[in-house]
Amino acid sequence: MTRITRRRALKLLGASAVVSSSSGIASANENNSKGGLKKVGHSLLEDPPGGYTEGAVREDGHYALTGSFYGTGGSFLVDISNPTNPTQTHRLPSAENVRNADVKFDPRDGLYYRTQEPNTEDAVVDGVEIVDYGYDSGTPENPTIIGTLDAGPTHNVFPHPTEPYVYTTEHHGMGVFDVSDPTNTSYVGTFGPEADLHDVVVDPERELAHLAFIGGGFDGYVIMDVSDPANPTEAGRFSYEGLPTYEDVPLGEEGFQNCHYANYDPGRGIAVVGDEIGFGNPGGKHIFDIGWGDGSVADPQPIGYTPSPNAQVMDEPTELYDWTTHNHDVISKGANTMLVDGAYHEGTVVWDISDPTDPVYTDQYETDDMADVADGPTWLGDAPMAWGANYNEQRDLTVVSDMYTGIYVFKLAPSDGGS
Structure with missing residues (x-):
């Protein structure tokens, strides 16, 4: 059975069933209060055939970004000042054989970063590109590339929120670059475990970086102290070594494999760490105590877990990555x-993790608007295929990028007692 048939069958059955962390069944319709x-707004943007990637939202909430995968899509600056009508301000193309998997705004107005990775063996990758869209000579409508980070092929990047340093994912740790002058950057060094770093997110209030290592000598979650942003030091870690993998446990139960993305709770000593599994049993979300209870930054402790709502075994080529969780915000x-x-393939999914030991699935939006006219990536199955979610506190907006269907802007109603 192809996945689209299975998906339609789930809808026909009214399937809102989910596999919960306690192996029970819950309904989003019961819990979405x-x-x-x-959904506030949506745009397919210019619809590059290679598909969209990671998104980002500027601190003031007036612009969003997304990157692209295969083809010449490049990076997209999106005006969300009117969130009901997201509007493409520019597309800065890339070479056909180079992907821009990640994009991030610099804290300085008018700058953003886009990563580069080769899609073919003959691709030339200069490093992370620095785009001026209003910092100096560039404008939002006519951007220009003014510098690079000599990091080689790079999947993800994260600028320090307050200081002129940028962190890159490396095959031997976390790279640090001085970007005081974006036209003349310098490499500071590499820090943390000598392993394959997949992603990094910085909490500016606690001055901690949350790192997901996906192998190459270490698979697991690491916390770095970035109070000295040019000289990060390891503050704590949780290793997946010796723990059950997703192959070892029944569908929907907690495994530890392919640590992929880590992000923090802005209000509590909690972190959420996701595993990405492309085939077989899908990966889910671990909730870590890093100071909420008995855990600490030095000793992170997993206390909760949730898979995606409709978790299924991915055993057909068209189901690649369908039911694993991906990039999130707290x-x-x-x-x-x-x-x-x-x-x-679940689209945008929401859980209430007010009790981090018992995450509750509350709502879902399948990001397949305009899928019938979208080019989309030919190497995947069908929409939805949401890549990530990014929250903007200043305007209380959540932006989601979908590989097929572009940019979405959502409002999230809080739980009872929320503001």
Whole structure:
């Protein structure tokens, strides 16, 4: 059975069933009063055939970004000042054989970064590119590349939120670059475990970086102290070594394999770490205590877990990455905390993690608007295929990028007691 047939069958059956962390069955319809999604706006943008990738939202909430995978898509700056009408401000193409998997705004107005990875063996990759869209000579409508980070092929990047340093994912740790002068950057060094770093997210309030290592000598979650942003030091780690993998446990139960993405709770000593499994049993979300209870930054402890709502074994080529969770954000809403995921074929998924030991699935939006006219990536199955979710506190907006269907803007209703 192809996945689209299975998907339609689930809808025909009214399937809102999910596999919960306690192996029970829950319904989003029963729980969405605790955290419901409202779509505010959507845009397919220019619709590159290679598909969209990671998104980002500028701190003031007036611009969003997304990158692209195969082809010449490049990077897209999107005006979301009117969130009901996201509007492409520019597309900065890339070479046909280079992908831009990640994009991030610099804290300085008018700059953003886009990573580069080769799609073919003969691709030339200069490093992470620095785009001027209003910093100096560039404009939002006519950007220009003014510098690079000599990091080689790079999947993800994260600028320090307050200081002129940028962190890159390396095959032997976390790279640090001085970007005081974006036209003349310098390499500072590589820090952390000598392993394959997949992603990094910085919490500026606690001055901690949350790192997901996906192999090459270490698979697991690492916390770095970045109070000295040019000289990060390891503060704590949780290794997956010796723990059950997803192949070892029944579908929907907690495994530890392919640590992929880590993000923090802005209001509590909690972190959420996701595993990405492309085939077989899908990976899910671990909730870590890093100071909420008995855990600490030095000794992170897993205390909760959730798979995607409709978790299924991915045993057909067209189901590649379908049911694994992906890139997420954690939103503090008054007395409650919500987890929002760009959950690939699930679309946008929301959980209430106010009790981090018992995450509750509350709502879902299948990001397949305009899928019937979208070019989309030919190497995957069908939409939705949401890549990630990014929350903007200043305007209380959540932006989701879908590989097929572009940019979505959501409002998230809080749980009871939220603001």
